[in-house]
Amino acid sequence: MRNCIIASTSTLHGGGYLDYLMADLKLHFAGCQSILFIPFARPSGITHDEYTLKVAQAFAKIDIEVRGIHEFENPKKVIQDAKGIFTGGGNTFLLVSQLYKFDLMHLLSETVKKGTPYLGTSAGSNICGLSMQTTNDMPIIYPPSFQTLGIVPFNLNPHYLDPIEGSTHMGETRETRIKEFHAFNAIPVLGLREGSWLEVKGDVVALKGDLKARLFLQNQEPVELESGSDLSSLK
Known part of the structure; x- marks a missing residue:
């Protein structure tokens, strides 16, 4: 039974690290005296x-101890024994490799x-999809595969940004990049804006936070999803 929080970001502007999620994390990791952190x-x-x-x-704010996976000689055993797991953000190519x-x-x-209760933010959320191909990150290292955890049956684009009206920036928007992905792939992509997250409980996947998310399907116009939307049937 899946039990995950898949968040666009760890930190909102003006807030501390994980502050905006802390009340939910206290419930999410209830009963966990310690969690395993993957800092890759x-x-x-x-x-x-x-x-x-x-x-x-x-996590000390909610009385939970954190140990990094790199501190253990047998990372496979420590994953199997973990009461809760958090994979943090950074570079998705490095994390996957x-x-x-x-x-x-x-x-x-x-x-x-x-x-096992899981939290992912940014790169740690990217890997919850079917592949990491909709990450925003630079390919600083070459992973042996783009295939990731498949916790949800679609792809994610954390930190999703809307085009800025009147901007003179000539680079590609996030929407353009996702359309490029869909030229070769049929996998749905969910653009998660800052402060949004997915709550995954068993077979139910729900959008949480104050903002809408943007859903991209191959050969279709993007759709705005309200907070609270049920994404359980998305595949």
């Missing part, structure tokens, strides 16, 4: 220890699908 995405190139400390300081390097992708997928 390394935002801004910070070390695993630095990243884990940042997360530990945040590390999960494959240590042969953890399939095990992590199976563990989460069996019901």
Whole structure:
């Protein structure tokens, strides 16, 4: 039975790390004295220890201990034994390459699908889809596969940004990039705006947060989904 929070971001403008989610995380990880953190995405190139400390300081607010997966000699066993798991944001290419390097992708997928409470933010949310091909990140390292956890049967684009009216920026918008993906792939893509997340409970997938999400389907016009929408049938 899946039990996940799949969030667009860890931090909202003007807030502290995970602050906007903390009340929900207290419920989500209820009964967990400790959780396992996967710091492989390394935002801004910070070390695993630095990243884990940042997360530990945040979870200390709800009296939950955090240990980084890099601290253990047997990462497979620690995933299997974890009471809760959090994969943080950063670079999705690096995160995916590390999960494959240590042969953890399939095990992590199976563990989460069996019901271990999971939190993903940004890159840690990207990997909850069928593939990482709709990430926003630079390909700083080459993973052996783009296939990811498949916790939800579609792809995600965290940090989704709408085109800015009147902007003179000549680069591609997020919508343009997703259309490029759909020129070769039929997988639905959900654009998650900052402050939005998916709550996955068993067979139910619901959009949470104050903002709408933008759903992209191949050869169709994008659709705006209201907060509270049920995405359980999306595939």
